[in-house]
Amino acid sequence: TEECVGALKAASRTAISAQVMATIQELDVKAGDQVQPGDVLVRLDAVELKTRLRQAEQSLAASVAARKQAEQDYDRAKSLFEKRAVPQAELDKATSRLDVARAEESREQQAVDESQAQLSYATIVAPKAGRVVDRLAEQGDTARPGEPLLVLYDATSLRLEAPVPESLALQLQVGQPVRVYIDALQREMDATIDERVPQADAPSRSFLVKAALAPSPDLYEGLFGRLLIPAGQRRHLCLA
16 A cells, blocks of 8 residues: 555634733633633733723713703704894804714714723634634733634544645545544544645645545544555545
8 A cells, every 4th residue: 555644634723812902811721622602712901991991981971961062052043043033153153063063972982882892802702613722822911913812723624634646646536535544543434535735746746635524522633644545446545
């Protein structure tokens, strides 16, 4: 047989990062932990974010009061104008002040909405089910937007990825059933050719072939498997 060694890798990986800069207050998950959608992964220090929200709410309350006063002034000016007690210019001024007050209230409401969203970012939850494969930060570290804190992989998307000589790889078709042998588990499993990377590695003259595995609780990313091709039977390939 011809043998090609490969490793299990997840087709779906998710890097978890913060959307605000803050100190990490809690980070209880570790590599290997299984998480479900909505599980809390990280809690950030929210003191500053809460302060910003309170300030925005106070500014909004002030703008609401100003808008109500502007409405009263407008109603009064309109009533007097209809009675010909004030000129058009007075009504125009009242209308302008009301428009400004409404615009200011809208701006302050947007500031409150933004502050609430920022505060919600202080709690980072799992976007989907998966297993923690890497923990890149610790409690007390400063989380920065865009910098990964954790990496999750979807255990249901594991594939055996193995370099296959071009003469053999070209015979493999997407959807073709194969067999995979996982060394650590000493077990054969059914698999299906999921992808054949359409670019050869020049030095080794091989193609990367990926075979999707059925979900199994004892499969982990990084486990090794082997691709065995029986001599003289190259049309009947077996991942082992």
